[in-house]
Amino acid sequence: MKEYPLTLLNGVDSSNPDNWRLRSYEAREGYAALKKILSKRITPEEIIEEVKKSALRGRGGAGFPTGLKWSFMPKNYDGDKYIVCNSDEGEPGTFKDRDIMHFNPHLLIEGMIIAAYAMGVKAGYNYIHGEIWATYERMEEAVDEARAAGYLGDNILGSSFSFNLYNHHGYGAYICGEETALLESIEGKKGQPRFKPPFPANYGLYGKPTTINNTETFASVPWLIRNGGEAYLNLGKPNNGGTKIFSVSGHVNKPGNYEIPMGTPFAELLELAGGMRGGRKLKGCIPGGSSMPVLPGDIMMEADMDYDSIAKAGSMLGSGAVIIMDDTTCMVRALERLAYFYFEESCGQCTPCREGTGWLYRIVNRIEHGKGRPEDLDLLDNIADNIQGRTICALGDAAAMPVRAMIQHFRDEFTYHIEHKKCMV
Amino acid sequence: MVNIEIDGKQVSVPKGCTILDGARENGVYIPHFCYHKKLSIAANCRMCLVQVEKAPKPLPACATPVMDGMKIYTNSEQANTAQKGVMEFLLINHPLDCPICDQGGECQLQDLAVGYGASGSRYQEAKRVVENKNLGPLISTDMTRCIHCTRCVRFGQEIAGIMELGMAGRGEHAEILSFVGKTIDSELSGNVIDLCPVGALVSKPFRYSARTWELSRRKSISPHCGLGSNLVVQVKQNQVMRVLPRDNEEINECWLSDKDRFAYEGLNSEDRLTQPMIKRDGHWVACDWQQALEFAANGLNGAKQKYSAQAIGALASPHSTMEELYLLQKLMRAIGSGNIDHRLRQSDFRADTQLQGIPWLGTDIADISVLKSVLVIGSTLRKDHPLIAQRLRQAAKDGMQLNVVNPIDDDLLTNVANKTIVAPHGLAMALAEILKAAIEIKGAERTAELNQMIEAVGVLNTTNIAIASSLIDNEPSAIYLGNLAQHHPDYSSIHLLAGAIAQITGASFGFLGEAANNVGAYLVGATPTFSALSTSQLSGLNAAQMLGASDQGNEKCQAFILMNVEPEYDAYNSQQALKTIKSAEFVVSMSAYKGNATDYTDVLLPIAPFTETSGTYINTEGRVQSFNGVATPMGETRPAWKVIRVLANMLKLEGFDHDTPEQVRAEIFKDGSDIGNHLNNDLKSFDIQINENHAESIQRIGEVPIYRADPIVRRAESLQMTHDAAAPRAWMSSELLQRLDINAGDNVSVKQGDGTVQLEAACDEKLPANSVRIACAHPNTIALGAMFGEISVEKL
Amino acid sequence: MLSTESLEKIDREIAKYPVEQKQSAVMSALAIAQTEKGWLANETMDFVAEYLGMQPIAVYEVATFYNMYNLEPVGKYKLTVCTNLPCALSGGNEAAAYLKQKLGIGFNQTTSDGQFTLQEGECMGACGDSPVLLVNNTRMCSFMSNEMIDEMLEELRK
Ligand SMILES: Cc1cc2nc3c(=O)[nH]c(=O)nc-3n(C[C@H](O)[C@H](O)[C@H](O)COP(=O)(O)O)c2cc1C
Ligand code: SF4
């Protein structure tokens, strides 16, 4: 099988219980990027330039250019500033951040230290998904190791740069993956998203300038500093630099995380994941986590795995969670489960999402239970339309998009359900 | 200012304002629910979505700042679809039974649904039902109606200063509630009723008693505290059914305290006196006005003849109108007695002759909002002045430093920069320390006068130094004396010291007026010594002297006219007051209530409360606010100004031929005088002695509970069921409890002077050593004496 | 109210945040309290509020917002099975059905011996390991075939 370059999982051996530890990490060039910065006195501006050059885009969902985001942090600001790592990974289908933290925690720590240095930040928080307690404990241990070794704390490695990192444990709320909900949650409140503007770069954690990035985004930084932004960009495609981990789940033989360069054909990823289970036909695929529009199998088989290609195909790369559905899948049931999820996870703050997600779910649920009505499909589409773009945060969109895409691509199946009061598969 | 375009119209609006505010200023209405001008922006209802050129999606007008050149469409297809979509969402789970909803007719959702709702519902699923909550005696819930705008939650956090309501759960299960089983106890709680745009939070006392369209709305002024909140009083069939705030940014803003809002229940009390009554041969009989007034006139004449005019005294409530107080003092002085006072809870009158003018707030109420440093001395601030406390809270949020010198460390629900908590007898010394610190910081010249005030001060404590520098370093600053300071046995020293601190630090200085009309009472001469606009300069005894506080036998009065006064509740020393009144030869009581008056009076004259007469209050900032009656007097009740006039006629006194309250007003302000000229908090200097006063004995801290302060509120049933109206207990620190070998919850016997009462002991660590906090103005404690002073507490 | 051990743990969490931001520790404080007490009674929430200088209702808001807090007593072992779409595609529902049958209870019910409570969970970020379930919020069990479920139940029952 083809060998792919690795920037995140390089040297990671999940079967070796000590592979995650500081010593192992150092043995595979760990903290070399940080040492390079401090010894060569690379300036924060130069780092941000390098990140811009790399075309690293946020791995948390929106794919926002990371270098640009970092440049938004106010300089010459006296007072605290923060960086926050979004390890809340709650998007159904996504489980890459867990593996980065579990098997390569120091990579994330090093990435955050570099980010802190680049943005002049002294404290950071890593918000970890509630259900992965063992990973939280490991992160706590890793942070202790890094602190003991002088990578974290005051005067890091004898320099004048100080940075402290703390892990914050979530407790079961998907919405806390939304960056401002996450900030509220760290502040000890309900995870209800804030209206933007003001954006976190101006008014973030405790009202202070804050930059939030996904775990994988931070973890991508050490490699690109060691090897240069250009080298990172060249791993992938223009505007889509580097490699990315895709979490493949559903009807494949080997579900799991696969790190491949941006722009790798979907077909290759499917092959890496062992191909379709039982050799069945790919019916549909959600290429970027459950919030993204589903794509029919044939379109998917033609697509490449990078932000721009997937957007062109009619969906979004999102968090890189690839949910594979074969031809035994009932799309009505699939949508019902997703609609239930967004209904349950709506924070309840803004009207369209609070009221609309329940309405969507109840209609899909009715259709699934043979109580659909002919006008339901248009009604669903219209309700989704009334939610999308009208809410405080993107959860509203996340609830609306799957509905609209499912009806768009699999309308026949929904109609069949309504007319025959049963499933066609 | 920036230029924007709203619906095709070019307008210019303040830079940085929101689209909604900008539109509003230009007369364009954008529908909204969660937005409220006094609350933080939540942008959660999404009703205000508008189209903005170049924005890919509709934006919430309430949260989107304007930008130069922005083109906004509030009525375009995109905006309309968005607003209709939101309205549909709001209605799917909202009951559509407006006819049985208490909010019907004044519901924002109902109003907007007419304009933005669809005719039929596309929602065919089951509607959500939300359990109702018991939030206490004032607020009733119908939670299924809630639209989750969170105004009520934000009100608690931001305005009331205490989060009592929250939104628990999430998504569709989210609901507004208090912590399991807790009631809402804030003294500002009723405002959430106004804030709730639907019928989820409604007034419990008002509930189901009337439909809004049956109510006539009349303007009035609140009679309960020195603020003079502006009211809308709603009346049905001549009965006050509800009281709402009338917006006045300079006074109450859009708020009301619960006292102002719910006290109206007292107006409809069973205890209302509706017919004149006289005591004949020991028996009370109802009679007509002619008989009653003749009886009163004869009694007064008799007393005058038997003793002298100086044996007659008049005690009037400071909640009376200016016209009533004016006529009463005029009558007294015409009889030949200068014994008139409205300051029944004051105990130290040494400074009376030193007053340079009428004690007042010293600034405008609205100015409080821009202060940078404040020192509040001797005040149960939140309870005595709920909305002033609220203003201070908002100012503190903007960086004002709040400093406190008080015997009780009550939670003010805001940041307090420095506080000195001392037992009552240590109050003056604490002020002397602050004064000395201020003198030292400023390097001010030590005049003989100043030296006298600070000569006993020893080592300065750091808090008091911090208070002095807070006042000096932050401009503008102010010093306020609260009710407790004004009732204090060493009030004169406190007044003098506070004034001196103000002078040295550059702070303004004033009083948080206790009652609706303290300033008015001073102005019209309802005091024995000071008069600004009274007709004669005849002076006489003050309230304490009339009630025999000095124990110098002949100084007390033998006959009394009481106006809206219940001596057992309204006097500084209830024990003494009752004794004197009971032993008086003849007592006329003009009152809206029977109360206990039959125990100690000879004739009862039913007079109108503020809702049934026209009159004027001058609030603590010196603002003259006249109002009309909103209902006709109940039964045989007459306005007091008229009663006094006729009584004066019967006594054959000159100059009482007013036919309307306007004529009385015209007489008071005959030269169109500006009352500002009479407002002055300075004292002529006089000798005081400030000592390091170590009282070893146990001292009472008696203050008037919020819902016991005046006759109307004492009869407001719902307020009497609140937490704040709980029966008085003997509060003391755990240290004192231990020393007295008492456990919290024990029954104790409390003795003061000749009186003894039984109370439950309770623990409060916020009290200073050797102090027991026992509320006055309550039936359970009126047998005790003065609000301050020595008491003994024993376990039963 | 809480053991000194729990209080020490809470203090360690408080130390992660700026001094004036004690409230940030509320989620972990509630989690620690829940671990000690099994669930969050009103008194427990009241205590946490007092300890962190918060209003009780603010604590209650947090406790009712996040899924993993138990606002009612649960069995000795709370089993949460993920049934979200990725898991549902790979046996999540079957695992849930098997558990229901084995324990004789439905979702949000507790076995009569007080041993097990069964809950339906949302995505646990472990979709590749489906079926997955979580024991007492902390222990994640992956690839839970029927045999693995049998083994796990047996181990827990001991
Ligand atoms: C409902 C919702 C859930 C989200 N969940 C996550 C998440 O679990 N992890 C994540 O990194 N970003 C998540 N995001 C995206 C974040 O808001 C944010 O864009 C991201 O953390 C930024 O990091 P990046 O620029 O490195 O991608 C979510 C967004 C929404 C609207
Ligand atoms: S869109 Fe949903 S999750 Fe986002 S703020 Fe609104 S109610 Fe909360």
Ligand code: FES
């Ligand atoms: S008023 Fe703007 S969102 Fe509610």
